[in-house]
């Protein structure tokens with residue numbers, strides 16, 4: 001049974017051209033004019049693009065005394081509904097728990113996924129056991145490791161642990177990732193704010209100013225440079241952090257930055273809403289910023305100093321958010337966005353002229369696949385690639401509402417936003433999962449995607465670090481080794 005996508009315009013990260021696509025066995029078999037097959041999908045007036053890849057989700061994650069409310073079933077249903085055909089979730093060992101043990105927990109949850117998925121591994125504590133288990137994690141195709149510089153007393157690691165972990169990642173050809181906020185300063189500011197009677201959700205923003213993010217980003221970049229490992233900075237939200245990344249890249253360092261669709265399109269005024277629920281629902285780390293920072297992020301995407309747009313989808317219901325009534329530090333941190341990332345970025349990015357269509361494909365899909373070691377199997381419209389595709393109707397509109405969303409929670413941070421640009425068809429390995437707004441997925445269809453270590457960037461950085469490593473000066477009459 002072959003499927004053909006007919007009469008569309010293919011848009012990739014570097015090309016825009018008219019052609020049909022023939023799919024069989026879940027893969028792209030042929031690209032060319034006038035193809036035919038058993039099933040034909042009409043893409044007249046539409047763009048055919050690689051399905052979105054969201055490299056940052058937290059599905060059914062134990063966090064701040066509860067679990068995030070979207071699991072691999074509802075989360076991947078939301079993803080597909082919005083044109084995203086793969087997610088990378090974070091396997092999160094609790095401090096003291098082994099990495100392989102945490103992986104088993106994530107394997108138990110992910111069996112319900114409608115679309116393909118992979119994991120990053122989080123390093124939430126440091127020990128000989130963590131060090132010893134890292135190669136096994138990489139051997140399973142989990143080749144990126146996240147570290148939290150925030151969440152003191154919970155997930156945070158210190159600089160010596162970060163350096164030890166980063167050095168291990170270099171040996172393994174893996175990618176280092178970091179949540180960059182200075183956790184010590186956030187903890188002190190939070191305590192001070194509470195003592196002064198600042199207990200509401202706006203104090204969450206006061207407790208995490210842009211400076212704490214900028215400092216932590218600079219620190220992580222320096223430590224990654226000393227270790228010789230490529231670094232991916234998650235949820236880059238402000239100019240201070242972007243500036244650090246931009247400067248590092250300009251200096252030849254291998255660093256990527258990931259703004260979220262929330263930070264690009266929502267601002268800090270949300271926290272000053274008189275409705276406590278409204279403000280608390282938008283509590284996430286880092287918090288939303290002002291227009292200066294938003295412009296910086298948009299410009300970074302256009303210029304290439306920022307590489308990816310993600311969601312950090314970590315959905316908590318209003319009831320869960322209310323754990324923090326009277327104490328903002330107890331509001332579970334996180335917002336949703338999986339279903340809305342692609343239409344929001346198209347509407348506020350492509351339709352405004354801030355991004356080209358090709359840049360849209362790069363930051364929502366292709367760059368993710370390249371950075372995280374799965375290109376061109378994912379993130380490409382190419383013969384032999386997985387047929388994870390979205391047929392995108394640039395004129396289709398809707399107003400975002402919680403009542404129509406796939407996510408399990410009772411609100412949507414983009415409620416009321418009108419988006420233009422929506423999927424007509426979404427295919428996961430050739431299977432049509434979304435057909436003109438109606439979901440026809442299949443629980444358990446999603447498969448784990450093992451990713452490569454030692455990608456081109458890791459190899460190049462390693463070669464350069466070897467070439468420029470400190471060497472002893474050989475002096476006549478002085479033995480090279482100690483006497």
Ligand code: URP
Nearest residue numbers: 179284285312314333334
């Ligand atoms: O507030 C956030 N971002 N929650 C999810 C966990 C994280 O820090 O990525």
Ligand code: ZN
Nearest residue numbers: 179234235285
């Ligand atoms: Zn984070």
Ligand code: ZN
Nearest residue numbers: 056058312314
């Ligand atoms: Zn996150």
Ligand code: ZN
Nearest residue numbers: 431442444445
């Ligand atoms: Zn299937």
